[in-house]
Amino acid sequence: MTQPPKYTEEQLEEYLKRISYPHSETELTLVQNIRQNIAKDALGTLFELHRRHLTSIPWGNSGLHYSQHHTISLSPEALFEKIVARRLDGYCMENTGLFHIILRSLGYVVYAIGARVGQAVGTGVENGLFSQLSHMLLIVVIDEVKYMLQIDVGFGTYNATGPLLLQEGVISTRIAPSEMRLIKDSLVEATDKSQKFWIYQTRHSLESNWLSMICFADMELLPQDFELMNFGVSQRRASWFTQMFVCTRMILDSTGQEIIGQCSLSGKDVKRRIHGQTEFLGVIESEDDRVKALAEYFDMHLRNSEIQGIRGLVSQVR
Structure with a gap:
């Protein structure tokens, strides 16, 4: 029987440094410290890990543009080398795949599921329609209670900022004043309307309409399933991931307790959005500008x- 992959204690220590996990004043290592925290409060520690991952590790598709190979590997070692050791970005299945192995290595009961992305993500208009299976989510089980995790800052202002209880109608604050929730409903395009799917929804304020971001079934998928999904997303000619470079990360407040916004680079704009207020940080006029912005x-x-790898691609800044 093939054993699910895990990271070593040394790799876990390096990851915790990567996300600036707070160090206690004792002689414990970060790994020893977090294992104590998990034993005391597994859910609270999960919230802390999720929050710091989102605000430390950028979401982006640099591997498809700033590389010589223009491919994405979901190999556990490749994920660790790229995101932790090299401190680069990762898109949905990279960031989530890494976090999946991290949680398992720390002793959490966790499994991955596949999801569809709502058209409302791109249009801001609710129509009940969703894409093909192309997204990866995590389900964590704590004391026999399930929580859904979305490790994808690429959803921008719609991204879930904390674990969501797998229960209908529980409303949580996302980035104030926006909110998020899970409901169960049938799909517009489905033949069998008796089948209900979990749907993750957000709204910008109490006065706004709910928008459906993701739908999913609580069914574990295996690594080979995600290999196929990853190939379609990263190599299909019609996939926007191959046409456009995007990078974004969330912003943590000074106390380390709350996600307050995000910083993003898309097209020729670099901007920061905090509590609904947008600030433009710069305009990308050349590849040199974009490389400097990624560093800054x-x-x-x-x-x-890697910089040379984007030459000749449609995503190159000209």
């Missing part, structure tokens, strides 16, 4: 061979 705002330092 996302702490991503590309090698020369």
Whole structure:
């Protein structure tokens, strides 16, 4: 029987440094400290890990643009090397795949599921329609209670900022004043309306309409399922991931307790949005500008061979 992959204690220590996990004043290592915290409060520690991952590790698709290979690997070692050791970005299945193995290595009961992305993510208009299976989520089980985790800052202002109880109608604050919840409903395009799916929804304020971001079934998928999904998302000619470079990360407040906004680089704009207020940080006029912006705002330092890899692609800044 193949055993699910885990990271070593040394790799876990490096990851916790990568996300600036707070160090206690004792002689304990970060790993020893977090294991104590999990034993005392597994859910609270999960919230802390999730929050710090979202605000430390950028979401982005640099591997498809700033590389010589233009591919995405979901290998546990490749994920660790790229995101932790090299301190680069990762898109949905990279960030979530890494976090999946981290949680398992720390002793959490966790499994991955597949999801569909709502058209409302791109349009801001609710129509009940969703994409093909192309997204990865996590389900964590604590004391026989399930929580859904979304490790994808690429959803921007719609991204879930904390674990969500797998229960209908529980409303949580996302980034004030926006809110998030889970409901169960049938899909517009489904033949069998008796089948109900979990749907993650958000709204910008109490006066706004709920928008459906993701739908999913609580069914574990295996690594080979995500390999197929990853190939379609990263290599299909019609996939926007191959056409456009995007990078974004969330912003943590000074206390380390609340996500207050996000910083993003998309097209030729670099901007920061905090509590609904947008500030433009710069305009990208050249590849040199974008490389400098990645270093300044996302702490991503590309090698020369990676920078050269975007030459000739439609995503190159000209």
